[in-house]
Amino acid sequence: MGQQCLNLWIALLSQDAADRVTRTLLVEREAERLLNAVIDEQRASQGTYKKEEIAVRGSLNRLHWLLQNNSTQIKQLDRIKNIYNRWQSQLTQGTLSDSTSTNSLIEKNLFDSLRAQIRILLMHEELLMGERKHRLQQLYYINTAVNIVCTVVIVAGITLNIRLLHQRVEVPLRQLIKVGEVWRKGQMDIRFDYSSPDEIGQLTEVLNEMVAQARERQQRIEVRNQQLEDMISALSHDLRTPLLATRATLDGMLKGAFGPVSCVWKEVFQEFRQANEDLLKLVEALLDVSRYEAGYGARLNYEPLNWERIFVKAIAQIQATSKREPTLVYKISQSLPIVYGDELEIRRVVQNLLDNAVRVSEPSKEIFLQVASFGKTQVKISVRDYGSGIAPQDKERLFHRFIQGRGRRGKSGLGLYLCRQIVEAHGGKIGVESTLKEGSTFWFTLPIAKIQAASKYEKQIREEE
Numbered sequence: 116m117g118q119q120c121l122n123l124w125i126a127l128l129s130q131d132a133a134d135r136v137t138r139t140l141l142v143e144r145e146a147e148r149l150l151n152a153v154i155d156e157q158r159a160s161q162g163t164y165k166k167e168e169i170a171v172r173g174s175l176n177r178l179h180w181l182l183q184n185n186s187t188q189i190k191q192l193d194r195i196k197n198i199y200n201r202w203q204s205q206l207t208q209g210t211l212s213d214s215t216s217t218n219s220l221i222e223k224n225l226f227d228s229l230r231a232q233i234r235i236l237l238m239h240e241e242l243l244m245g246e247r248k249h250r251l252q253q254l255y256y257i258n259t260a261v262n263i264v265c266t267v268v269i270v271a272g273i274t275l276n277i278r279l280l281h282q283r284v285e286v287p288l289r290q291l292i293k294v295g296e297v298w299r300k301g302q303m304d305i306r307f308d309y310s311s312p313d314e315i316g317q318l319t320e321v322l323n324e325m326v327a328q329a330r331e332r333q334q335r336i337e338v339r340n341q342q343l344e345d346m347i348s349a350l351s352h353d354l355r356t357p358l359l360a361t362r363a364t365l366d367g368m369l370k371g372a373f374g375p376v377s378c379v380w381k382e383v384f385q386e387f388r389q390a391n392e393d394l395l396k397l398v399e400a401l402l403d404v405s406r407y408e409a410g411y412g413a414r415l416n417y418e419p420l421n422w423e424r425i426f427v428k429a430i431a432q433i434q435a436t437s438k439r440e441p442t443l444v445y446k447i448s449q450s451l452p453i454v455y456g457d458e459l460e461i462r463r464v465v466q467n468l469l470d471n472a473v474r475v476s477e478p479s480k481e482i483f484l485q486v487a488s489f490g491k492t493q494v495k496i497s498v499r500d501y502g503s504g505i506a507p508q509d510k511e512r513l514f515h516r517f518i519q520g521r522g523r524r525g526k527s528g529l530g531l532y533l534c535r536q537i538v539e540a541h542g543g544k545i546g547v548e549s550t551l552k553e554g555s556t557f558w559f560t561l562p563i564a565k566i567q568a569a570s571k572y573e574k575q576i577r578e579e580e
Contacts, residue, residue: 117265118261118262118269121261125261126258139240139247140244142178142181142236143240143244146233146236147237149171149233150230152171153229153233154230155167156168156171157226175192178192187239188239191232194232195229195233195236198228202222202229205222284315287315288315291319291322303326306323306327307319307322358395359395362388362392365387365388400533401529403533404516415541416457417456417457420454422447422451425458425462426465426486429462429466429469430443432466433466439473439476440478441472441478441482442479442482443469443482445483445484445485446483446484448486448487448488453563454494454561456541460537460540461561464538464559465484467534468534469482469498471500471557472502472557475500475502476500476501476502480500480501482501484496484497492562492563493561493562493563494563495560496560497556498556498557499554499555500554500555501554503551504551504553504554506551510547510549513547514531514534516529516532534559538560545560546559
């Protein structure tokens with residue numbers, strides 16, 4: 116706005132200067148016309164200069180109108196008029212008188228004086244023209260300088276504004292994004308350190324209050340979960356000892372350690388033993404889950420995994436305990452990279468997946484077990500069955516504790532949750548692909564580089580010890 120006001124003011128001054136230049140040009144042109152009319156009148160024959168006189172009078176009147184605001188030039192114009200009137204009077208007397216020598220001399224002197232006065236008027240206008248052109252040029256330079264200065268000021272203002280916006284908006288938002296990333300990772304004790312009366316400052320206060328409340332709720336939930344886990348762990352541990360003692364007693368009774376047992380009582384004792392075995396497996400599953408939730412994954416025994424040995428032992432265990440006599444086939448891809456992990460725990464995952472597949476498959480159906488490379492940094496282990504499949508709404512919850520899929524009921528619902536804990540402790544992922552009435556493929560992946568690095572670290576620790 117300041118630039119526009121300055122430009123408007125300079126434009127008005129420039130317009131006034133241009134009008135003055137135009138008026139000076141008109142005065143010069145009219146003065147030239149007056150001079151020419153006077154010369155024409157002087158050259159005219161006696162008695163025939165009436166037309167030239169009218170032209171001179173017209174030029175004088177126009178000059179008087181053009182110079183009405185210039186008192187100096189008006190005075191000069193008055194002198195020209197006075198000399199012209201005297202010269203005109205002398206011309207009239209010369210025409211009427213017979214003595215021409217004296218009149219001609221006076222007439223010549225008056226004409227020279229008139230012409231000189233007109234030239235003085237022209238010279239004065241030329242000086243004014245130079246001054247006015249110089250002023251007009253100065254106004255042009257001033258206008259250019261004002262535009263340059265205003266442009267620089269505008270650019271500086273934009274730069275300053277961008278810098279202020281960067282400091283007031285971009286920097287706080289970037290900090291907020293970083294803090295938000297930390298919050299997303301679960302570190303709710305971090306706060307966004309920014310205070311300002313603007314909207315971002317108000318947003319900061321709201322977010323900090325929300326995070327504080329969320330942190331309090333999270334702490335209460337963690338305390339409650341820890342109490343539940345401690346209770347389950349303690350209860351499981353306390354139950355395991357009497358269950359083991361009961362199993363040993365029942366085994367001894369079935370073998371006749373306490374005397375002969377009839378067939379009826381033998382069947383009863385076998386049912387008791389199976390129920391005791393189921394409870395013992397549930398207790399052991401609870402203990403295993405508690406161990407992983409307490410951070411047991413950091414103490415895994417890493418070693419190169421032998422997939423042939425893992426698959427053979429897992430299949431042999433399933434065939435030994437299952438009454439269905441399933442058809443189990445496995446395939447190990449060629450050129451598999453060496454993967455490090457806890458072989459016993461990985462075998463438990465494979466065995467659990469195979470056990471689930473056997474329970475939902477018909478005896479005549481084949482169950483396929485495979486390990487292959489998955490991308491450049493992982494291997495993928497999959498178990499394919501041809502059972503009833505899993506409903507889409509059950510897939511997401513299947514790997515949570517105490518959750519069982521339809522058609523897969525009969526156990527505690529901790530097996531797949533424990534598999535997830537073991538796989539994630541190795542740095543991998545577990546999932547399922549299934550179609551109803553067509554079967555399911557349970558799979559899990561193990562990373563290569565991460566497990567190798569962990570194994571090297573563990574080996575270095577052992578060597579140092």
